[in-house]
Amino acid sequence: MRHGKYPLLLAFLLPPLALYGYFVVSPYAQSFLIAMTNWQGLSPAYEFVGFDNFKRMMGDEYVWNALLNNLWLLVLLPLLTIALGLFLATMLNVGGRGGRSTVTGVRGSGLYKVIYFAPQMLSVSIVGVLWAEVYNPRSGLLNSALRALGLDGLAKIWLGDPAYAFWAVLAVMVWANVGFYVVLFGAAMQSVPRDIYEAAALDGASRLTTLVRITVPLLWDTIQVAWVYLAILALDGFALIHVMTRGGPNFSTDVVGLRLYTEAFGDYKWGYASAIGVVMFFVTLSVTVLSLRLTRRERIELS
Amino acid sequence: MSEQIMDAAPSAVDERGSQTTQAGRPAKPAAGEAGRGRKAFDGTLNVFSHAFLVVWGLLTALPLLWVVLSSFKDDAEILGDPWGLPSALRFDNFARAWTHGNIGQYFVNTGIVLAGSLTLTMLLGATAAYALARYKFVGSRLVYFVFVGGMMFPVVLAFVPLFKIVGGVGLRDTLPGLMLIYTAYSLPFTVFFLTAFFRTLPDSIAEAAYIDGCGPFRTFFRVMLPMAKPGLISVGIFNFLGHWNQYLLPVVLITSDEKQVLAQGLANLAISEGYRGDYSRLFAGLTLAMLPVLVVYAVFQRQVQSGLTAGQMK
Numbered sequence: 001m002r003h004g005k006y007p008l009l010l011a012f013l014l015p016p017l018a019l020y021g022y023f024v025v026s027p028y029a030q031s032f033l034i035a036m037t038n039w040q041g042l043s044p045a046y047e048f049v050g051f052d053n054f055k056r057m058m059g060d061e062y063v064w065n066a067l068l069n070n071l072w073l074l075v076l077l078p079l080l081t082i083a084l085g086l087f088l089a090t091m092l093n094v095g096g097r098g099g100r101s102t103v104t105g106v107r108g109s110g111l112y113k114v115i116y117f118a119p120q121m122l123s124v125s126i127v128g129v130l131w132a133e134v135y136n137p138r139s140g141l142l143n144s145a146l147r148a149l150g151l152d153g154l155a156k157i158w159l160g161d162p163a164y165a166f167w168a169v170l171a172v173m174v175w176a177n178v179g180f181y182v183v184l185f186g187a188a189m190q191s192v193p194r195d196i197y198e199a200a201a202l203d204g205a206s207r208l209t210t211l212v213r214i215t216v217p218l219l220w221d222t223i224q225v226a227w228v229y230l231a232i233l234a235l236d237g238f239a240l241i242h243v244m245t246r247g248g249p250n251f252s253t254d255v256v257g258l259r260l261y262t263e264a265f266g267d268y269k270w271g272y273a274s275a276i277g278v279v280m281f282f283v284t285l286s287v288t289v290l291s292l293r294l295t296r297r298e299r300i301e302l303s
Numbered sequence: 304m305s306e307q308i309m310d311a312a313p314s315a316v317d318e319r320g321s322q323t324t325q326a327g328r329p330a331k332p333a334a335g336e337a338g339r340g341r342k343a344f345d346g347t348l349n350v351f352s353h354a355f356l357v358v359w360g361l362l363t364a365l366p367l368l369w370v371v372l373s374s375f376k377d378d379a380e381i382l383g384d385p386w387g388l389p390s391a392l393r394f395d396n397f398a399r400a401w402t403h404g405n406i407g408q409y410f411v412n413t414g415i416v417l418a419g420s421l422t423l424t425m426l427l428g429a430t431a432a433y434a435l436a437r438y439k440f441v442g443s444r445l446v447y448f449v450f451v452g453g454m455m456f457p458v459v460l461a462f463v464p465l466f467k468i469v470g471g472v473g474l475r476d477t478l479p480g481l482m483l484i485y486t487a488y489s490l491p492f493t494v495f496f497l498t499a500f501f502r503t504l505p506d507s508i509a510e511a512a513y514i515d516g517c518g519p520f521r522t523f524f525r526v527m528l529p530m531a532k533p534g535l536i537s538v539g540i541f542n543f544l545g546h547w548n549q550y551l552l553p554v555v556l557i558t559s560d561e562k563q564v565l566a567q568g569l570a571n572l573a574i575s576e577g578y579r580g581d582y583s584r585l586f587a588g589l590t591l592a593m594l595p596v597l598v599v600y601a602v603f604q605r606q607v608q609s610g611l612t613a614g615q616m617k
Contacts, residue, residue, distance in 0.1 A: 005438050008519040012430035013446065016490055019427065020450065023487035027464035028456050034463060041463070088359055091352040114604050115360050118367065120611065121596045123548030125566035129573040129589055133373075134366050139582070141369050144385040179363065184612045238459055239550045243570045257459040265555070270463045277460035284457055 035275040041268035053275035063276060066247075066254040067283075069166065073173070073234035073255070074287065078227050080174050085181030085226070086219075088116065090211050092182065093189045094197050113186065116179035124176075128243030131172045135159050159245055162252035169244055169253050173237070181226055188222040189215065224295045231291055235284050256280045370593065374586040381582045396587035406588045408561055409568035412478060413547065416564060419482035420489070420546050425539060427486060428493030429531070433523055435494070436501035437509070447498065453491035462555050469556055476558050484556065485546050493538050500534030501527070540603075540610040547596065565592050 035053055039046035057063050092109040119127065134141045135158035143155040158168040192215070200210050216223065238257030241247060247254035247262070256276060264273035373381050374396055375389035401407040435447050465484070466475070474480030504527065512522045528535075553567045563571065569592050576585040600607055 005440075005519065008523070009434050009438060009440060011520075012434040012523075016427035016431040016494070017446065019483060019487050020453070020490050023465065023468065023484055024453050024461070024490070025449065027461035027468055028453075030464035030468075031460050084359075088356065091356055112356050112360055113608070114601070115364050117604070117608055118597060118600065119363060121544065121600045121607070122593060123550060123566040125548075125550050125570040126589065126593055129569055129585075130366055130370055130593075132573065133370070133586070133589075139382045139385050141366060141385055148386065175362070178359070180611070183608050187609075187612055236457060236459070239554075242554065243550070243573075257457070260459050260462065264463050264466075274460075274463050277457070277462070280457055281460050285455065288455070 031274045031277050034271055035278045037271040039271040041264070041270040046271065049271070053272050054279070056272070057275060057279065062251065062254070063256070063259055063279075065251055066256045066259040069253065070235050070237065070255050070283075072166070073170065073237055074231055076170060077173055077177075077234040078230035080170075081177050081181060081230055082223060082226055084174065084178050085185055086211065086215065086223075088112075088178070088182045089185035089189060090207070090215060093186050094210070094215075113179075113183055116182045118179065119176045120180045122176075124239040125243050127172060127176050128240050131168075131175075132159060132244050135168055160249055162250045165245055165249055165252050169241060172244070173233070173240065176240075177230065177233070184226065185219060185222060188219045192218050220295075224292070227295060228288055228291050231287050232284060235280070235287060256283075367593070367597075370586055370589050374583065374590040376583060376586070378582050381586065393583070396583045397591060399581075400584045400588035400591060404572055404584050404588045405560065405563075405568060406565075406572075406591050409563055409565040410591075412562060413565040416478050416481045416485065417543070417546050419479070420485035421539070421543060423482060423486040424489045424493055424542050424546075425535065428490055428538070429497055429528065429535065430523075431490070432494045432497030433501050433527060436498045437527075447494075450491055450494040453488075454495065458488065458551050466555055475556055476562055478562060481553060481556060481564070484552055485549060488552065489542050489545065493542065496538045496541075497531070497534055500531055504530055536606070537610040540607055544596070544607075544611070 036048050036050060037046045038049045038052070092112055122130075133139075135143075137143055137155070137157040137160065140158075142158065146152065146155045156164050159165050196214060196218075197210065200214055205213070236257055237255045238261065241253050241255055241258055242261070245253045247258045257280065260273045260276040260280065263269045263276060369385075372389060373385075375392050375394075376387075377393060380387060380389060431450065435443060435450075469475045469480055469484065474483065508526060508530070509522055512526045513519075517526065548566055549564070550566045550570070553564050557563055557567065560568075560571075569588060572588055573585060576582065
């Protein structure tokens with residue numbers, strides 16, 4: 001069995017490792033070095049400046065503004081998406097109480113799931129372009145619906161107004177992600193024995209109690225994974241915002257990833273941009289570790 | 304009986320519907336009188352739960368339907384009557400999007416990149432994962448962690464050095480460059496997922512193949528790879544969607560218009576539409592970009608859902 005394993009190991013591991021090392025490991029490693037330089041992309045000359053870039057960042061209000069937006073996303077995106085996902089998944093999977101105390105999914109739950117999951121298929125660029133049109137102040141779906149309902153006062157220039165642009169983008173992020181978690185939570189709920197829900201129903205537990213006291217504790221592992229994944233998504237956000245607003249208006253939707261991109265490819269401050277990337281890496285890492293820590297709980301074994 | 308009707312889901316008012324659950328199991332005997340008041344409450348909640356589900360369904364489906372309908376309209380209809388139906392099926396919008404909007408070129412580019420990147424990702428990912436899952440050697444754990452550790456880094460961190468490195472080997476603004484980069488950045492998850500999968504396959508079959516005189520390479524391609532098919536399909540769907548929808552990497556690496564991929568080209572089309580005011584072309588382009596994945600999804604929705612959610616949970 002182990003005879004002649006080295007030819008295979010070389011043939012199987014060298015090509016992927018070479019490609020991966022050259023295009024992934026090396027850029028990540030280099031960015032930590034470039035962050036210590038004053039390199040201005042267009043000229044080949046640069047010198048090491050130590051932690052100057054990081055010191056400058058401390059006083060850069062644009063970076064702070066972007067970071068603050070990321071932190072708002074970090075709080076709101078997981079909270080809204082998971083709450084809505086759990087709620088809809090509960091309605092779909094244990095929402096129907098068809099006959100007496102039995103607990104079942106509602107009618108047509110398969111169709112709902114297919115529709116809810118659909119945005120997951122679309123690229124961020126399609127989602128971004130589509131919603132920019134929905135928010136279009138003149139011809140968009142949203143404002144014309146509001147006007148048709150006689151709510152002209154509520155029709156806004158959604159993406160052009162610093163007061164609303166951030167919330168409009170957040171809503172799109174929630175819209176695009178909820179369906180995935182409805183399916184994910186739904187699959188987890190299927191593995192919870194029906195008798196538990198039926199017992200709760202017999203004991204007269206309301207649906208809210210069932211959700212908070214039974215579903216959430218039993219699904220904790222899945223919720224934890226969802227939380228971490230959405231947190232990472234919230235700290236990124238670059239692609240959607242690049243498509244929808246480019247960080248505007250007046251930097252109200254700017255995020256750290258976009259700041260890096262603007263510094264690197266708008267102003268060619270490669271050293272400074274890399275320093276922003278390094279900070280972003282450490283923030284992402286600590287948030288991931290922290291949320292895994294904070295959400296750790298005794299695991300509940302099902303039979 | 305009236306109680307039973309109240310219990311029934313609003314869509315299943317006849318009492319027989321309430322006797323059996325969806326799974327076809329007979330209903331449990333009555334709970335007794337205790338819950339009578341609450342049951343009426345739950346009856347209204349049933350209506351509510353359907354209302355919520357329908358509302359979210361509409362919120363999801365309406366924007367998509369609106370784009371498809373708008374793609375048949377002319378500009379006057381799009382701007383003047385956003386909720387109206389198109390007065391005629393204007394297929395020339397699609398023709399204009401395909402040729403003048405460059406959507407056709409973007410489709411071809413995306414197809415070329417995907418054919419290369421997906422093949423390469425699956426081949427390199429599967430071979431690396433197999434070597435790591437089935438063989439112990441000095442540094443095997445280190446190699447595994449180097450691969451998997453790549454998942455912890457935000458891709459934007461690599462932007463500046465990657466731009467330089469790819470330019471250095473003359474692959475910037477080329478489709479083969481994009482293929483290699485997509486592959487490289489897909490390896491962490493692919494290796495991670497497939498290593499776990501290969502570890503679940505029994506040793507005894509590989510041993511048997513060896514005893515039958517099968518060399519290690521043949522064992523992999525003829526015996527182990529076919530056995531790993533379910534895992535390969537899951538990670539294949541995952542990567543297909545990831546590469547098809549990729550936006551970050553082309554934004555940094557592709558500059559000339561005729562080399563752009565669909566996701567990137569569409570976003571640029573939307574920006575230029577703002578100046579040119581050809582809205583019907585933009586909606587037609589959006590529909591063209593959206594429909595293929597949605598059709599594939601409609602056909603394979605079960606596999607796609609389970610493939611993507613399984614990937615998430617590993």
